[in-house]
Amino acid sequence: MVIAMARIVTIISGKGGVGKTTIASNLGVVLSKFGKRTVVVDGNVTTPNISLHMGIPFSPITLHDVLRGEAHIKEAIYRHPNGVSIVPGSISLTDVHDINLEKFNEVLSELSKDADVILLDAPAGLGKEALKSMEVAHDIIIVTNPDIPSVTEALKIKELARTLNKNVLGVVVNRSRGKKGELSEKEISDIIELPVIGKIPEDPNVHHSIMSKTPVVIFRPNSPSSIAMRKLGADLVGEEVNISQFGIFQRLINWLTK
Ligand SMILES: Nc1ncnc2c1ncn2[C@@H]1O[C@H](COP(=O)(O)OP(=O)(O)OP(=O)(O)O)[C@@H](O)[C@H]1O
Numbered sequence: 001m002v003i004a005m006a007r008i009v010t011i012i013s014g015k016g017g018v019g020k021t022t023i024a025s026n027l028g029v030v031l032s033k034f035g036k037r038t039v040v041v042d043g044n045v046t047t048p049n050i051s052l053h054m055g056i057p058f059s060p061i062t063l064h065d066v067l068r069g070e071a072h073i074k075e076a077i078y079r080h081p082n083g084v085s086i087v088p089g090s091i092s093l094t095d096v097h098d099i100n101l102e103k104f105n106e107v108l109s110e111l112s113k114d115a116d117v118i119l120l121d122a123p124a125g126l127g128k129e130a131l132k133s134m135e136v137a138h139d140i141i142i143v144t145n146p147d148i149p150s151v152t153e154a155l156k157i158k159e160l161a162r163t164l165n166k167n168v169l170g171v172v173v174n175r176s177r178g179k180k181g182e183l184s185e186k187e188i189s190d191i192i193e194l195p196v197i198g199k200i201p202e203d204p205n206v207h208h209s210i211m212s213k214t215p216v217v218i219f220r221p222n223s224p225s226s227i228a229m230r231k232l233g234a235d236l237v238g239e240e241v242n243i244s245q246f247g248i249f250q251r252l253i254n255w256l257t258k
């Protein structure tokens, strides 16, 4: 008998705050809407944040409890009303001690049994946790903003991925304003030497959605950032975005944000 294995897709960046958690939580919703059994795992062991984006209640059983051997992974899976499953990290600073990162592999293979895709929201940078998130990945998505500092850091991540012999799907450029002074898609792919697989526009709805603890694809499904997230998700699973449901105005936005 063949055991179904989930693809583990790590979403990582060199520079912090570029949009990994926003993209992981929204892609999670989009992929589950496409019928993929999707789990979003908070890999930010020291500064977790998926719960904040997805509205997971405080004090649940978290990945920390599992890595400390105090809970089973099944107890740390939360089913979001929109179908995606979430494994939250702990918000409490006191939980950071006694974490066994090696146990992470075990946790992921357990999750793989009942999932098609595991999206791992990685910590930024080149620290121990980030390295671990890359080691466990089948595929890696690098997130950057269209500016020199984050692209430079993204390049380091790409080099590290190459050293680890990992498959990098490409770069997602987030917070693109389409204005002068920011790096173009072509410049970014020339510098990092990877394809740009997604371009998410700067959109105030993202901020509002985080304030309301709901991913933007649910909060404002037809906003420019949501349309770009859906397109990215559709491309990743080889589906078409059903733009007819967006109406003529949204179709125009979709075209403009391509
Ligand atoms: N497309 C966007 N348009 C506008 N604001 C955005 C967009 N994407 C992200 N943001 C803003 O950037 C902030 C940081 O995003 P996010 O938490 O997803 O980054 P991160 O890479 O996960 O950060 P960290 O490295 O701290 O984990 C969010 O609070 C949000 O307000």
Ligand SMILES: [Mg+2]
Binding pocket: 020, 021, 022, 044, 049, 121
């Ligand atoms: Mg984050």
